[in-house]
Amino acid sequence: MEKVCIYGSGNWGTTAAKIIGENIPKFSGFHQTVNMFVHPEKFNGTELTELINTTNENPKYLPGHKLTSNIHATSDLREALDGVTMLVVVIPHQFLPSSMKAVAALIDTSKLKVISLIKGMYIAKDSIQTTTQAIEAILKVKPSVLSGANIASEIAGHQICESTLGCAFKSESDLWYNLFQTDYFNIQCVTDVYGVELYGALKNVVAVGVGIAEGTGVGNNSKAAILRLGLLEMKKFTLHLFPDTPNDIILQSCGVADLVTSCMGGRNYKLGVEFSKTKKSFDQLEEELLGGQKLQGPATAHEIYLYNKNHNLTEEFPLFTIIYQICYESRDTHDIFKTLHGLRL
Amino acid sequence: MEKVCIYGSGNWGTTAAKIIGENIPKFSGFHQTVNMFVHPEKFNGTELTELINTTNENPKYLPGHKLTSNIHATSDLREALDGVTMLVVVIPHQFLPSSMKAVAALIDTSKLKVISLIKGMYIAKDSIQTTTQAIEAILKVKPSVLSGANIASEIAGHQICESTLGCAFKSESDLWYNLFQTDYFNIQCVTDVYGVELYGALKNVVAVGVGIAEGTGVGNNSKAAILRLGLLEMKKFTLHLFPDTPNDIILQSCGVADLVTSCMGGRNYKLGVEFSKTKKSFDQLEEELLGGQKLQGPATAHEIYLYNKNHNLTEEFPLFTIIYQICYESRDTHDIFKTLHGLRL
Numbered sequence: 001m002e003k004v005c006i007y008g009s010g011n012w013g014t015t016a017a018k019i020i021g022e023n024i025p026k027f028s029g030f031h032q033t034v035n036m037f038v039h040p041e042k043f044n045g046t047e048l049t050e051l052i053n054t055t056n057e058n059p060k061y062l063p064g065h066k067l068t069s070n071i072h073a074t075s076d077l078r079e080a081l082d083g084v085t086m087l088v089v090v091i092p093h094q095f096l097p098s099s100m101k102a103v104a105a106l107i108d109t110s111k112l113k114v115i116s117l118i119k120g121m122y123i124a125k126d127s128i129q130t131t132t133q134a135i136e137a138i139l140k141v142k143p144s145v146l147s148g149a150n151i152a153s154e155i156a157g158h159q160i161c162e163s164t165l166g167c168a169f170k171s172e173s174d175l176w177y178n179l180f181q182t183d184y185f186n187i188q189c190v191t192d193v194y195g196v197e198l199y200g201a202l203k204n205v206v207a208v209g210v211g212i213a214e215g216t217g218v219g220n221n222s223k224a225a226i227l228r229l230g231l232l233e234m235k236k237f238t239l240h241l242f243p244d245t246p247n248d249i250i251l252q253s254c255g256v257a258d259l260v261t262s263c264m265g266g267r268n269y270k271l272g273v274e275f276s277k278t279k280k281s282f283d284q285l286e287e288e289l290l291g292g293q294k295l296q297g298p299a300t301a302h303e304i305y306l307y308n309k310n311h312n313l314t315e316e317f318p319l320f321t322i323i324y325q326i327c328y329e330s331r332d333t334h335d336i337f338k339t340l341h342g343l344r345l
Numbered sequence: 346m347e348k349v350c351i352y353g354s355g356n357w358g359t360t361a362a363k364i365i366g367e368n369i370p371k372f373s374g375f376h377q378t379v380n381m382f383v384h385p386e387k388f389n390g391t392e393l394t395e396l397i398n399t400t401n402e403n404p405k406y407l408p409g410h411k412l413t414s415n416i417h418a419t420s421d422l423r424e425a426l427d428g429v430t431m432l433v434v435v436i437p438h439q440f441l442p443s444s445m446k447a448v449a450a451l452i453d454t455s456k457l458k459v460i461s462l463i464k465g466m467y468i469a470k471d472s473i474q475t476t477t478q479a480i481e482a483i484l485k486v487k488p489s490v491l492s493g494a495n496i497a498s499e500i501a502g503h504q505i506c507e508s509t510l511g512c513a514f515k516s517e518s519d520l521w522y523n524l525f526q527t528d529y530f531n532i533q534c535v536t537d538v539y540g541v542e543l544y545g546a547l548k549n550v551v552a553v554g555v556g557i558a559e560g561t562g563v564g565n566n567s568k569a570a571i572l573r574l575g576l577l578e579m580k581k582f583t584l585h586l587f588p589d590t591p592n593d594i595i596l597q598s599c600g601v602a603d604l605v606t607s608c609m610g611g612r613n614y615k616l617g618v619e620f621s622k623t624k625k626s627f628d629q630l631e632e633e634l635l636g637g638q639k640l641q642g643p644a645t646a647h648e649i650y651l652y653n654k655n656h657n658l659t660e661e662f663p664l665f666t667i668i669y670q671i672c673y674e675s676r677d678t679h680d681i682f683k684t685l686h687g688l689r690l
Contacts, residue, residue, distance in 0.1 A: 225494065
């Protein structure tokens, strides 16, 4: 019997709970109660866990969408992890190391199946670490990943979309597929993990770049040229870090589709457009556009630049490099198009 | 000494003349006069050739953009082809066979270098023929092709964009590259030809499909899922016809970039949106939106469906098939999303 625990209760975590809660009764072999670990907090004076368990709704992070009654919210990690065999990790990435250490201190993780729903990468010393690598370093198991062109609120509203499930093990892949696949949420299974998650981080940098291009007033063909170069640099950078990444992962939802969606009007794209037009600081724009919420695109551009500089790779990635220079070194926005000239990628 | 003739004087042909006329003085080894064959017609009572040669402008097809004085317009095909070694073919595809036969009747084509700037494909009996195959059948040489995310009027206005040059022969590729590459028009050279040109035809079908999706009122993630599936079917269909097509051609400008541009607001996309919303006939929509101009998307969807039906392939290409069924068999527009369900491409 598999038993599922969802570690996290934000917008995406609660959406995952909604999907998994709906799917689990369709299959034998799963314990029918799914625990959701909720970081202790109150909402209108009542514990969030109590509200979720009594109303079958997360009023703070996914208001208006009912969960099935088989979802049990708790802020007691020991209770949440009781008997768990499949752990869904979906928390802000800054809390990842401490959270995973808490898990490792409570249970034997050697046979735990883990999936990360977190997009992101980290600079650790002189190397880049993906989210699953960070989890693996603590839990000592190789996690899977789910990443694609999807937004929690759209999925919760049953808007049709896709995601890529990266899992190295066939039988485990089938289990995760059964938990996530629905009529409206289409899962594609691949055996690669690192490429799937790295594309989800790198696409934010390219979206900033396409936004910068848009902000200069060019047409769609010019923007498409920057998007394409971005796609090629995403692929090249991923192959540099993980040479075994299959070539066709870039054509999965986590690659081209997530990038295209982001460049059709995602937040990093919009930030790039406004930065390009106004030259205001990112802090100021994030305050004005997003109430202070920090976006990953500029930060990831900075991290990649530092990595590439340390490894003499800045010229190998002209678009990543120039996006950094425009964002942080006052380089002219129109220079982004210089990356296309004479390109023979 | 190479001598260039441009066969065609429409919007794209005149833009090609503008680029080539500007580039030729930079290189030795080229005859400095470039002939442009103009189908005999008058503009405001004067022969178009006379207007082009006296004003260095094509007032009918590219008004407002000056050509260099080394462009010599003529409606005398014999004169146009005099001494030609490099022929740029850029005419509406329905005139292709008769035009190429006229060339073959006048000159020895065995050593002629030919490039096609025409996007399109043809159903010939039970097989599909690309434009260069149609040219090759008459001129008995293997042509090159130029296709990408670019629009003549934007290039003429020096908006930055890209194109893919498909040419099987390295030394010939360098010649075409020198003729077309500019600061604002970036050429990528590949050795594949058929894939490059087929993608340019297939992307129109997918753009209709993404427009149909948009017309149902979905968000960007749903549209990106259809676009991605379209990209995969473009690749699969091309590999079916031409198994030697390299995998990475889909990531060139002729592939992903041309498709993305088309789906950001191209004419086939807009036609799909209006069709999806209004269910009016394509004839009526083409009259209302485009003054009666015929678009290739619906016609190509029809041709591909006939081909696939003859070869028992309709289920192999669920998106192409359903786009045809929505366009011509009154299938419900929302059914387009059924292609995504359980997809394991």
